[in-house]
Each structure stands twice: as structure tokens, then as C-alpha cells.
Amino acid sequence: MIAVDTNVLVYAHREDSPFFDRASRRLAELAEGREAWAIPWACVHEFLAIVTHPRIYLPPTPHERAAEQVAAWLESPTLVLLAEGDGYFAHLSSILKDGRITGPRVHDARIAALCTYHGIAELWTADRDFTRMPGLATRNPLVGPA
Numbered sequence: 001m002i003a004v005d006t007n008v009l010v011y012a013h014r015e016d017s018p019f020f021d022r023a024s025r026r027l028a029e030l031a032e033g034r035e036a037w038a039i040p041w042a043c044v045h046e047f048l049a050i051v052t053h054p055r056i057y058l059p060p061t062p063h064e065r066a067a068e069q070v071a072a073w074l075e076s077p078t079l080v081l082l083a084e085g086d087g088y089f090a091h092l093s094s095i096l097k098d099g100r101i102t103g104p105r106v107h108d109a110r111i112a113a114l115c116t117y118h119g120i121a122e123l124w125t126a127d128r129d130f131t132r133m134p135g136l137a138t139r140n141p142l143v144g145p146a
Contacts, residue, residue, distance in 0.1 A: 002030060003038040003082065003115050005125035006046040008141060013051055013061070013069050019126070019142050026124070026141045031076040040082040040114040042107070044070055082114040091117045098134045105129055112136045 004027065011023035030037040048070065051061040061069075073079060092113035095101060101109045112133035115123050123130060124141045131138065 001036050001038055001080065001118075001120055003040060003118075003120045003123045004030065004043065005111065005123055005127060005130070006043040006050065007126045008124050009039070009043060009047045009073075010050055011126070011142070013047070013066075014057065016057075022142050027073075031073060031079065033078065036078050036080050037076075038080040038082050038115075038118065038120060039073065040111050042111050042114060044081075046107075080118070082118050082120070084114065085117070088113060088117045095133055095135070099132045101132065105132070109133060 008023050008027065011017040011019040012027040013024075014020060017023065048063075048066050050056055051066050051069075052063055054060045074081075092109060095109045095113050095116070096106065099109065108127065108129050112123070112130060112135075114120075116135050120136070122137045122139055125138050126140050126142055130136060
């Protein structure tokens with residue numbers, strides 16, 4: 001199963017992103033496909049925080065529009081939302097220790113731990129920091145063959 005990181009969600013939503021066309025096309029392939037795909041709840045929260053932030057985007061996405069976007073993704077019958085559960089903390093602890101992760105990268109480790117906890121095969125992300133997360137395969141869906 002493929003999981004999608006926050007940056008891909010943001011690029012697929014913000015038409016002013018230079019990656020909008022490619023990101024929205026790739027996300028549509030997942031959402032309209034027959035295979036299960038996933039979004040960590042942490043990425044939903046981060047998506048809402050980023051696109052509605054007036055210091056990041058001028059103009060920011062209005063909350064109502066951002067919520068509509070999330071609701072549209074949630075309508076995909078093959079979407080799985082990734083959340084913490086019993087045993088999750090062991091995954092997080094392992095990633096933090098093995099990757100020597102501290103400070104602001106702990107949030108990325110949370111996403112990586114959610115993915116490994118749920119058996120995700122690959123995380124689609126444009127964030128190279130995930131290469132430091134042991135046990136998680138990543139791919140940037142915005143480069144290479146579509």
C-alpha cells in the first residue's frame with residue numbers, strides 16, 4: 001500500500017504550486033484506483049495547518065475550502081487513514097533511536113512510524129528527510145516517469 005505525505009497533498013491542492021499538475025494527477029490515480037492507499041492522520045492535520053497559514057500562502061486557502069479538499073479525499077473508497085494504536089510507540093521509539101532523530105524531525109518520525117506500524121510498502125514524499133527513517137521505503141512521485 002502507498003501512503004501520501006503532507007507535501008504531496010499540499011502540492012495537489014494548491015494550484016499555485018509548481019508541482020500542482022503532477023501532484024494532483026498522481027493523487028487522482030490513487031484516489032480513483034482499485035488499490036488501497038493511505039494518508040496518515042498526522043498529514044491531514046499538517047495539510048490543514050500549512051494551506052490555511054497566512055505566512056506560508058498569500059492568500060491562504062480558506063478553512064472551508066481546505067476542509068472540502070480533505071472531505072473529497074475521504075470519499076475515495078480505497079483510502080485508509082493511518083492512526084496510532086496499541087504497539088505504535090515501539091515503532092516510533094525504534095525509528096527515533098535507530099535514525100538518531102531529535103527535535104523537529106520527530107514529526108517526520110511520527111509519520112514514518114505510522115507507516116511502518118500499518119505495513120505501508122512506500123511513502124510518497126518530496127521530503128528527503130525520510131531517507132533517515134529506517135524501515136520505510138520512499139519515492140518522490142513528482143519526478144521520474146508518471
